[in-house]
Amino acid sequence: MKIDPDNKADLSAQIAEAIRDAIVSGQLIVDERLPSEAELADHFAVSRPTVREALKRLAAQSLIRTQRGAFGGAFVNRLSYPEAYGQQITTATLLLSMNAISFDVACEARYALERACTPLAALRRTPDTLATMRAEIHRQGQPGLTDESFCASDVAFHRALVDSAGNPVLSYQLAGAVEAMQPLMNMITFTARSREAIVGFHTRIADALSSSDAEAAQTALTELEAYTLTLGRDVMAARAPK
Amino acid sequence: MKIDPDNKADLSAQIAEAIRDAIVSGQLIVDERLPSEAELADHFAVSRPTVREALKRLAAQSLIRTQRGAFGGAFVNRLSYPEAYGQQITTATLLLSMNAISFDVACEARYALERACTPLAALRRTPDTLATMRAEIHRQGQPGLTDESFCASDVAFHRALVDSAGNPVLSYQLAGAVEAMQPLMNMITFTARSREAIVGFHTRIADALSSSDAEAAQTALTELEAYTLTLGRDVMAARAPK
DNA sequence: TACATTTAAATGTCTGACAATTTAAACGCA
DNA sequence: TGCGTTTAAATTGTCAGACATTTAAATGTA
Numbered sequence: 001m002k003i004d005p006d007n008k009a010d011l012s013a014q015i016a017e018a019i020r021d022a023i024v025s026g027q028l029i030v031d032e033r034l035p036s037e038a039e040l041a042d043h044f045a046v047s048r049p050t051v052r053e054a055l056k057r058l059a060a061q062s063l064i065r066t067q068r069g070a071f072g073g074a075f076v077n078r079l080s081y082p083e084a085y086g087q088q089i090t091t092a093t094l095l096l097s098m099n100a101i102s103f104d105v106a107c108e109a110r111y112a113l114e115r116a117c118t119p120l121a122a123l124r125r126t127p128d129t130l131a132t133m134r135a136e137i138h139r140q141g142q143p144g145l146t147d148e149s150f151c152a153s154d155v156a157f158h159r160a161l162v163d164s165a166g167n168p169v170l171s172y173q174l175a176g177a178v179e180a181m182q183p184l185m186n187m188i189t190f191t192a193r194s195r196e197a198i199v200g201f202h203t204r205i206a207d208a209l210s211s212s213d214a215e216a217a218q219t220a221l222t223e224l225e226a227y228t229l230t231l232g233r234d235v236m237a238a239r240a241p242k
Numbered sequence: 243m244k245i246d247p248d249n250k251a252d253l254s255a256q257i258a259e260a261i262r263d264a265i266v267s268g269q270l271i272v273d274e275r276l277p278s279e280a281e282l283a284d285h286f287a288v289s290r291p292t293v294r295e296a297l298k299r300l301a302a303q304s305l306i307r308t309q310r311g312a313f314g315g316a317f318v319n320r321l322s323y324p325e326a327y328g329q330q331i332t333t334a335t336l337l338l339s340m341n342a343i344s345f346d347v348a349c350e351a352r353y354a355l356e357r358a359c360t361p362l363a364a365l366r367r368t369p370d371t372l373a374t375m376r377a378e379i380h381r382q383g384q385p386g387l388t389d390e391s392f393c394a395s396d397v398a399f400h401r402a403l404v405d406s407a408g409n410p411v412l413s414y415q416l417a418g419a420v421e422a423m424q425p426l427m428n429m430i431t432f433t434a435r436s437r438e439a440i441v442g443f444h445t446r447i448a449d450a451l452s453s454s455d456a457e458a459a460q461t462a463l464t465e466l467e468a469y470t471l472t473l474g475r476d477v478m479a480a481r482a483p484k
Numbered sequence: 485t486a487c488a489t490t491t492a493a494a495t496g497t498c499t500g501a502c503a504a505t506t507t508a509a510a511c512g513c514a
Numbered sequence: 515t516g517c518g519t520t521t522a523a524a525t526t527g528t529c530a531g532a533c534a535t536t537t538a539a540a541t542g543t544a
Binding site: 013016026053058059061078079080084087093095097108112113115119165167168170172173 | 258299300302329333334337338348351358407409410415
């Protein structure tokens, strides 16, 4: 873990980077304990608050975890799937909300990625994931549902679809794409008719996966994409009239 | 921006969360200046170092940037694509390296995602992205190339393929999938024969995109996936003999 | 042995100070 | 007045030292 010469950037950022490099390069392995804050301060010739700021940076990225008490300290953290999901989702959500991404572009990306899952999902869907999809479809048909709950159920349905592919890396990658769309979808007011149409598409997708018909599932997804696009465009048109 | 009651978790983590919530919920908008550290310390009734640790957590996630001097301070940062790419890549790389993901699973996810891009790429590929792909193919044919350089060029080729789809959100999502594979691919020793085979697949893909033949591109990608899989399996078999 | 107590090591937090940096305002000068 | 220079103020970056809190090992005791 090397030192920092006469770089004039923030010391805490430099130190964080040095430790991060040590982790990604394998010099520090999972569950290994880092030197104590005092030792790190000594090693880098800085004060303890500066070291602490560096460690907090790493903690924010789930690269380390800290434990108080004797024989506590900072440990290299095994990045778990849930943590990775979470980071993926917040990053994707922020990227979309802060960069004026058009509904069309986000929608296209999302459905393209979901279509990538259907061949695998048709092969590997389990009774479990199918049941989840059916349950969400049923919920989406309930009359009293708010738009937000409908959206949340929509997300749950699509996550089940993605998980059906039985590939955790794929699930991780798509978590951001699916979840980050929710704020955009939440702007849509779902009429009884549009809900009915969406439930219809969902049913077709679930049926196709049940019978392992990847092609039918893709077709239904593509039609759902086109339909979602028209809904989104209506909202955008209503938002920016004139 | 609300306070924290009698939660006994780290104060800096709680404060970071409070500010993050304010950002994602839109209470704080892009380029808006946060209160000074002293004011935040006062507001949350903690000391300045504690506030600073919270701010460093947010800075590590590119949620804020800081500026020194009078009228400096912490500002809500617009998450740019390059930053998002970077986070995506480091997270995906760590997830793969720390969780004993099998080569097969990672490979499957990557090619499934890339296949999702081909229909769009066939429609929208530009002379620019095609030229990049051709250039990388040419480089991959050079004799003196090290295995690492070959890998890097392979990544560049696939990124060009993804970028051909002309959808920045899709490019962002796939950055992790493509780049995170590189450490795994780097374990492979590419013989002259395997390089020739890979260049052949790449050429077929580029040709297919040139002539807007999405189906041919998908077929070539699928065959490349199968071929990569055999290479990876050979390495894994050699690694864990007995 | 089993349980309670002590102790030591580490992180979490606070206080107060100074350094470095940057901008706006004040000032001086033609 | 107009413009360049200086000064002052605000803010983050860093440091030193201290105390509080937590945790597990070591120790003592019945």
